Amino acid sequence: MFTSQGPTLRELAVQALSSTERGYDLLAPKFDRTPFRTPGHVLDAVVDAVRPLGPFRAGLDICCGTGAGVDALRTLCAQRVTGVDFSAGMLAAARAGAASARDGAAGPVVDWVRADARALPFVSSFDLAVSFGAFGHFRPAERPALFARAHAALRPGGLFVFPVPAPPPVGSKTYWTLWGFDTAMRLRNLLWHPPFVMYYRTFPLPGVLADLDRTGFRTELLPLTGLGALPNGAPRCVLVVARRA
Secondary structure, eight states, X not given: OOOTTSOOHXXXXXXXXXXXXXXXXXXXXXXXXXXXXXXXXXXXXXXXXXXGGOOXXXXXXXXXXXXXXXXXXXXXXXXXXXXXXXXXXXXXHHHHHHHHHHTTOOOOEEEEEEOOGGGOOOSSOEEEEEOOSOGGGSOGGGHHHHHHHHHHHEEXXXXXEEXXXXXXXXXXXXXXXXXXXXXXXXXXXXXXXXXXXXXXXXXXXXXXXXXXXXXXXXXXXXXXXXXXXXXXXXXXXXXXXXXXX
């Protein structure tokens, strides 16, 4: 799973025994050489699905990490793109990577903000908000606050979009792997402080859609056909498109 340039087992253990924020500060320099970075084919599939829903002037990547989602937003937004994360280390890596990638290339203005996603400091500022792979860091009870701040950050008619993969079949190897990981994390957080919040099975689509609806979003699901289909023909991944009414 990890390249020789990625984090060592010891470094991962130290990260796992730190707080969520501190853990990502430690992981940031090598994060892009782990399987945790959102793959390019997922970003491309989301961009292809979102582009016809535009145009967009300003975009926000919530929990931007090292900036993979910001790179995607730069292809969708004409004027400005903002990445927000609570980890100073991840933002530093994102800034460095973005500066190297642009190197004089034209495109929207990109800025970086350190903030908690549950307390975003934006009001009616964006046409499009995205998030990739971050929702496992929020307990179910925190989703309403998270979605409320995303709603507030959008202009009327703005979109909050994020991919959600199909759940693994009950009893499959992936099912038991994710179940075991979440169980281990709950045990770790019960016995060790500060907590490191990261779960894979706490973001079920029906509950997510209900929370978005209560927040004031109007939602629809778009199949991400570029990511393939399950044996029964259902998409392997859907894009949640939540519109601020």
